[in-house]
Amino acid sequence: MKHRIQIEGGDGFDVSADEDSLLRGALRAGVGFPYECGVGGCGNCRFDLVSGEMETLWPEAPGLSERERKRGKRLACQSRPLGDCVVRVRCADEYRPVVPTRRLQAVLTERREVAPGMAELTFTAPGPATFLPGQYAVFHPPGVEGPRAYSMSNLPNANGEWRFVVRRMPGGKGSNAMFDALAPGDALTIDGPYGNAYLREDNEREVVCVGGGSGVGPVVSVARAALKLGREKGVHIFEGARTRADLCVPALLTEREMAALNYIPVLSSEPEDSGWSGARGFVHAQVEQSLQLPVEHHEFYFAGPPPMIEAMQDLLVMRWKAPHAQIHFDKFF
Numbered sequence: 064m065k066h067r068i069q070i071e072g073g074d075g076f077d078v079s080a081d082e083d084s085l086l087r088g089a090l091r092a093g094v095g096f097p098y099e100c101g102v103g104g105c106g107n108c109r110f111d112l113v114s115g116e117m118e119t120l121w122p123e124a125p126g127l128s129e130r131e132r133k134r135g136k137r138l139a140c141q142s143r144p145l146g147d148c149v150v151r152v153r154c155a156d157e158y159r160p161v162v163p164t165r166r167l168q169a170v171l172t173e174r175r176e177v178a179p180g181m182a183e184l185t186f187t188a189p190g191p192a193t194f195l196p197g198q199y200a201v202f203h204p205p206g207v208e209g210p211r212a213y214s215m216s217n218l219p220n221a222n223g224e225w226r227f228v229v230r231r232m233p234g235g236k237g238s239n240a241m242f243d244a245l246a247p248g249d250a251l252t253i254d255g256p257y258g259n260a261y262l263r264e265d266n267e268r269e270v271v272c273v274g275g276g277s278g279v280g281p282v283v284s285v286a287r288a289a290l291k292l293g294r295e296k297g298v299h300i301f302e303g304a305r306t307r308a309d310l311c312v313p314a315l316l317t318e319r320e321m322a323a324l325n326y327i328p329v330l331s332s333e334p335e336d337s338g339w340s341g342a343r344g345f346v347h348a349q350v351e352q353s354l355q356l357p358v359e360h361h362e363f364y365f366a367g368p369p370p371m372i373e374a375m376q377d378l379l380v381m382r383w384k385a386p387h388a389q390i391h392f393d394k395f396f
Contacts, residue, residue: 084143192217204240
């Protein structure tokens, strides 16, 4: 059974009745529906329901303010069509999926600690792992309400191997379930790929990757892919962490990969008497200090907590006036 979704003043598309949200149904239909995080945090998939009936999956999703809710705004990632509907939204070609999304039944084969409270989880699914470096997939962790998004840290491959960096968050139901409710051999549905912060291969600009927390996963994937393209002299990774023990990029990359790129770790809370001689402070400040301008020579990829993302946006957009087409990022809420 399918529901017909008509975009007011535009095209229509069909969404299968078993889809878990309007957004994923639209993207699976090849529609350029605007979105970013895909799990209710960012608010980029806001739309108006003109007619028809939608089920709201997460009424308290932080992507909408109370004022927006009172005005009737909805999130496509948290809305499920219950029949034919008409919606008001401004779609764009930039959001059309480059790689078709699909749902895969995957099995956890390994959980490897890369830093205290941080692990790389490896899943294996039938068929090739098809995605673009920097993209993410959506999970429904066992026993947890609502989806969670994690970016792939490896490269596309023919072996059906999907790797994700997960950080255990205090009080975080989703991340704790990924550690405590899953054991090797357990199955989980992977839905993806999603995201627009993937490596652009159509230019020779230097690749600048900035990651914090579990945001190191996608930037490691981007850096790996750039190295594979032969850009050994123009790949930079800035990793922001609290202490030396929290750094995980060296555990995710091979020695050969580490030697081929410019890695700059930045610590915000390392004890003064620890012997650390590297960069201290906030990672965006180190980016500003280290990079050689003009900014047009760089393509920027960054992922991490909202404060880091906002600081990078301020640096690149407000102060450096970097072209928007050269800035690609994901917020990790």
